[in-house]
Amino acid sequence: MVTKEQTIALLESISRLLELKGENPFKIRAYTNAARALETFSGNFPDLVAEKHLEELEGIGSAIAKKIEEFVTTGKLGYYDELRGSFPDTLSELFELQGLGAKKIKVLWETLKVKSIADLEAACRDGRVAELPGFGEKTAENLLRSIERRERHSGRHLLSEAAIMMEQILEHFxxxxxxxxxxxxxxxxxxxxxxxxxxxxxxxxxxxSITEFFVTFPLIERVLAKGETKTSVLLRNGMQSDLRVVANHEFPFALAYFTGSKEHNVALRGRALRNGWTLNEYRLGPEPSAKQPPKPIPAIDTEADLYAALGLNFVVPELREATGEIEAAEAGKLPKLVELSNLRGTFHAHTSSTDGRNTLGEMAAAARDLGLQYLGMSDHSKSSFQAHGLSEEKLLQQVKAIQELNAGFNGEFWIFSGVECDILRDGTLDFSDEILSQLDFVVASVHNALTMPEKAMTDRMIRAMENPCVTMLGHPTGRLLLSREPYKIDLNEIVKAAAATKTIIELNANPRRLDMDWRLWRHAKELGVPCSINPDAHSMAGFQDLWFGVQAARKGWLTREDVINCLPRNEVVKILKRKRG
Known part of the structure; x- marks a missing residue:
């Protein structure tokens, strides 16, 4: 089954290829608009296509609707294949590099015959890129850094991309x-x-039977290896998938083994050895070289049975990273982790007043449809010109609009008025305290001057948190997974400052961010720093990202008591006000 996300990616690819060809800007924009229309659509995508309602979405005309139907129905699109045939296959690699769009790629291809990342690297190193008009030495240096970063992350994929593909594989079976x-x-x-x-x-x-059926999965590019117990395939999205087939009685052992992590498995095997047993991916049995008679082995039908046999409470997969979960499981001190159903509301969402794709009312309706009881709206502030940030006047107009909407909810839902306020280079904020004090909450975030030295960046963010108007720190490291490294920052000092200033730290649930990283949350929890799992939603569909945020929070050992948006609205109000006295 072709997903909405794959269709959006196809439309964006067509838009880029048309730009490379130098096509009419209106034609290019038509495909971009169609992709945006699908992004904002939160209904049932397969039904939308099957019932031929695509043209009812603003931004999708009849010609593009027919192409979408062809792609969803057959898994292929002749028009796209024809476009791709106009360019070298390797040229598409260049779009993966940060700072390189279709216009620059077109110049590189037509002027320097650059048709791959290897070609680009050579052209950067021998000075040809620096000599091009509109490029220069700094651009060449940045491109080399992007190439190095891509190599470092080669073969990795976002959790969201992997989860969507896995769901389709499971659906296939x-x-x-x-x-x-x-x-x-x-x-x-x-x-x-x-x-x-x-x-x-x-x-x-x-x-x-299972192996033969697996290789009929429609999104397979080619079969890499095929055997009775293991089959490997390359998927069309560039990922490799490995199928392992076992007998029913082997399943709990194989599931634990292939889930990992490696270090967690080593600890499990060590506990087995102490009982005179050997543990592998197929069985738990007596250790042949054991000096003492082994303990009796209980019946094991599930993973939970396996952990119990080893004297452990069941460890959920998210915690299996050798960060103390074995000791906690032995002592009966594993936390009851936060779940998606625990969330009563969320913060950090954008509207079409800035760089979002839906209106204030539409975003509120989408949050209500998910069963949330409250939503914190936080459009960009004025310095985020690239995101069409709000002026003081427009921000206060939005506050009034929120008040009017709240009056119509009859207490069944609530919108908190807020802003994602830029932290300026010196640590001051983009709006005055007089303006910020009129809001229910403020998310303070860094969006510019990302390359400051570590101490300067750390001091900048701490100064922002010291402002009593700042409720929470947004995406603390600024990372974009697989594409942009975090800024240089001392996160230990940031967490300490958050505790000292009573500032909430955001866990940005956007799967490209998942920031603050799960590895830091136990430390933050120990210092009493609350977490807010926020989608950073720029469309109604963006609220779906909350699942990824919850998964990251679970990896960070967080419970519902550690996450403010698990609280009812009346309790959240107290938390939001605590810095302001």
Whole structure:
């Protein structure tokens, strides 16, 4: 099944290819607008296509609707294949580099015959790129850094991309008569922020049937290896997927083993050895070289049975990173982790007044449809000109609009008025305290001057948190996974300052950010720093990202008590006001 996300990616690719060809700007924009229209659509995408309602979306005309229908129905689009045929296959690699858009790629290709990342690297190193009009030495240096960063992250994919593809693989097998048990495994099952290969585990009595059916999955580019117990394929999105087939009685051992992490598995095997047992991906059995008679091995039908046999409470996959979970499981001190259903509201969302794609009313309706009880709106401030940031006047107009909407909710829903306020270079804020004090909350974020030295950047953010109007710190490191490194910052000092200033730290749930990183949250929790899981939603569909934020929070050992948006509205109001006295 072709997903909405894959269709959006296709439309964006067509737009880029048309720009490379030098096509009419209106034609290019038509595909971009169609992609945006699908991004803001929050209904059932397969039904939208099957019932031929695509043209009802503003931004999608009949010609593009037919192309979408062809792609969704067949998994291919002849028009796209024809466009791709006009350029070298490797040229598309260049779009993966930060700071390189279609216009510059067109110049590089036509002027320097650059058709791949390898060509570009050579042209940067020998000075040809620096000599091009509109490029220069600084651009060449930045491109080399982007190439180096891409190499460092080669073979990695965002959790969101991996999760969507895995769901389609699982759906492919749903209802298959020979599937006894099925699960994802590996880093995806542990909800790591980036994923390598997709690991699928199936228990069956008929391995050949499962293997043959797997290679019929429509999104396979080619089969890399095929055997009775393991088959590897390359998918059209560039990911590799490995299917492992086991017997039903082997499933709990294989699931634990292939979920990992490696260090967690080593600890499990060590506990098995102390009981005179050996543990591998197929069984828990007596250790042949054990000096003492082994303890009796209990019946094991599930992963939970395996952990119990090893004297441990069950460890959920998100915690299996060798960060103390074994000791906590042994002592019966594993936390009850936060769940998506615990969220009563959220903060940090944008509207079409700045760089969002939906109106204030539409965003509120989308949040209500998810069962949330409140929403904190926070459009960009005036210095974020690239995001069409609000002036003081427009911000206060939005506050009034929020008050009018709240009056119509009859207490069943509530919008908190806020702003995502830029932290300026010196640590001051983009709006005066007089303006900010009229809001319910303020998310303070860095959006410019990202390359400051570590101490200067740390001091900048601490000064912002010292302002009593600042409620929470937004995406603290500014990272964009697989594309932009975090700014240089001392996160330990930031967390200490958050505790001292009673500032909430955001866990930005956008799967490109997942910032602050899960590895820092236990330390923040120990210091009493509250977390707010925020979607940074720029469309109604953006609220779906809350799931990724919850997964990151779970990896950080957070419970519902650690997350402010698990609180009812009356309690949240107290938290938002606590810095202002």
């Amino acid at each position: 749903r209802g298959h008569p020979d599937v006894s048990q099925i699960s994802s495994a590996g880093s995806l099952r542990r909800s790591k922020e980036t994923i390598g290969d997709l690991d699928v585990l199936i228990a069956t009595k008929n391995p050949k």
